[in-house]
Amino acid sequence: MSTEKINLDIHKILTLLPHRYPILLVDRVLELEPHKCIKALKNVSVNEPYFVGHFPTRPVMPGVLILEALAQAAALLTFAEDPHDSEKALYYFVGIDGARFKRVVEPGDxxxxxxxxxxxxxxxxKFKARAEVDGALAAEADLIGRIPQPECWRFRHAKRSKGEGMTRIHPTAIIEAGASLDETVQVGPYAVIGARARIGARTTVGSHTIIEGHTTIGEGNRIGHFAAVGGAPQDMKYAGEPTRLEIGDRNTIREFTTIHTGTAQDNGVTRIGDDNWIMAYVHIAHDCRVGNHTVFSSNAQIAGHVEVGDWAILGGMSGVHQFVRIGEHAFLGGASALVQDLPPYVIAAGEKAEPHGINVEGLRRRGFTADAISALRAAYRSVYKHGLSLDEAKAQLRELAGQGGDGDGPVSTFLRFIETAKRGIIR
Incomplete structure (x- = not known):
């Protein structure tokens, strides 16, 4: 690389270095070869404030200030190599080795x-530094510096899905070779991103989080610190098959959440949709299928192969047995144990979860009409209040769906869920 002549005067230097009088010790940059070297100038004036006491009868520039001038030149070279936010960054001189002083530096030099x-x-x-006067060596040393940028972020290259920008990755994070991160992804301190991870635009990954396995994460997700995403399924039959985890867009996954990949015994994939709110300490096991707009309150735990429909809510510390289905707009209360399917629109709660009516308030918030809610209440009474067998209740549901012209509406959805239940429904 040829030397690049740079007209870097004091005005530009003042925008790059935070130092000011009387400690700014670089007046001009004469030459700069990015990634390699810099040549700068300090005019030593008799009016320097330190000459008043060092020494009154024979002014001599203190050796520590010669080293400081070299460190400031090194800072300018650093900003040339890594210019991002240089006008806001602070350069810290943190180490010195092998310093030697060969001649005095006096006013006029x-x-x-x-x-x-x-x-x-x-x-x-780390830099090699030499200060000279009239071609003669005045001082030399090995210098060490660092830049703690705002919020401790450092820009670092990662394999990008598009563009030529930089992925914002903390220097302590580990991004394994092969990982693909959009250029807008942010990764916090001590996070680990595995080689087979794919992370979409505007996703943030918190500190100490691990994303491993064949994991694909969409756009705009927020993953909290200490989450473990894409780990191997907790299934003794798992033998290392290349199973997957797929997460959609705009999900919030809070701290200490665990989400595992699928198993070959199912279809090999765990899927989470869009716009879900997954709070702290939630566990989503292998082969689960989570829809859109769900809420998992803190410590909710779902076992393998569970299906959770759109807009469902799981209360804190609730537990769901493997292969159970939770219908859309259903509500499972806190500290509840669910061992059979929970039909859509229904509220359930209890140590062994039992039905407690239709989720009326939730349906109103989501725009369900009064007629639709009334029809669902009638459907609920047929299943849970009239003392009918399940077959008799399903016959009434068919009549209700037909009478109201429900078509593919909520009563039909309620009926279809019950008819396809394999573990039975809570009653």
Missing amino acids: QLILNVSFERRLRGIW
Whole structure:
């Protein structure tokens, strides 16, 4: 790479370095070769404030200030290599090795600052630095610096799904080779992203979170800290088959949540839809199918192969047996145990969950008409209040669906769910 001559005057330097009088010690950048070296100038004036006491009868520039001038030149080289937010960043001089001073620097001298880049590792830069006057060595040292950027973020390259931008990844995060992150993804401290993960635009991954396995995450998701997403299924039959986890868009997955991939014994995939609110310590086991707009309150736990319909709500500390289905708009109360299917629109609660009516308030909030809610109440009474057998109740539901011209409406949905139940419904 050829040397790039740069007209970097004091006005530009003031926008890049936070230092000000009397500690700003670089007047101009003479040459800059990005990723390699910088040559800068400090004009040593008799009016420098430190000459008043160092020394009154023989002014000499203190050696520590020569090193500080070299460190400031190194900071300018650092910003040239990694220019993102340089005007807001602070460069800290954190180490020095092998410092030697060969001649004094006096008023009237032009101190030439030569700094070359040695290596960079996780936000730490190391440089070789030499200060010269009239071609003679005045001082030299190995310098170490770092930049803690706002919110401790560092920009780092990752394999991107599009564009030429930078993925915002904390320097302590581990992104395994092969992972694909959109250029707008943000990854917090100490997170680990596995090689087979695919993460869509505007998704944020909190600190200490692990995303592993064949996991695909859509756009606009927020994943809290210490979540474990895409881990192997907790199934003793699992033998390492390449099963998957698929998560849609705009989901909130809070801290310490665990979500596992599927198993070969089912269809090999765990699926979560869009716009779900999954609170802290939730567990979603292998092969589950979660719809859209659901709410999992803190510590809700669902076992393998569970299906959760759109708009369903699971209360805190509730537990759901494997292969159970929860219908759309259903509500499972807190600290409840569900071992059979919960029909759509129904509220259930209890140590062994029992039905407690239609989720009227939830349906009103979601725009269901008074007639639709009235029809669902009648359907609920047929199943739960009239003392009918399930077959008799289903016959009444068919009549209700036909009488109201329900077509594919809520009563038909209620009936269809009951007719397809394999574990039976709660009664």
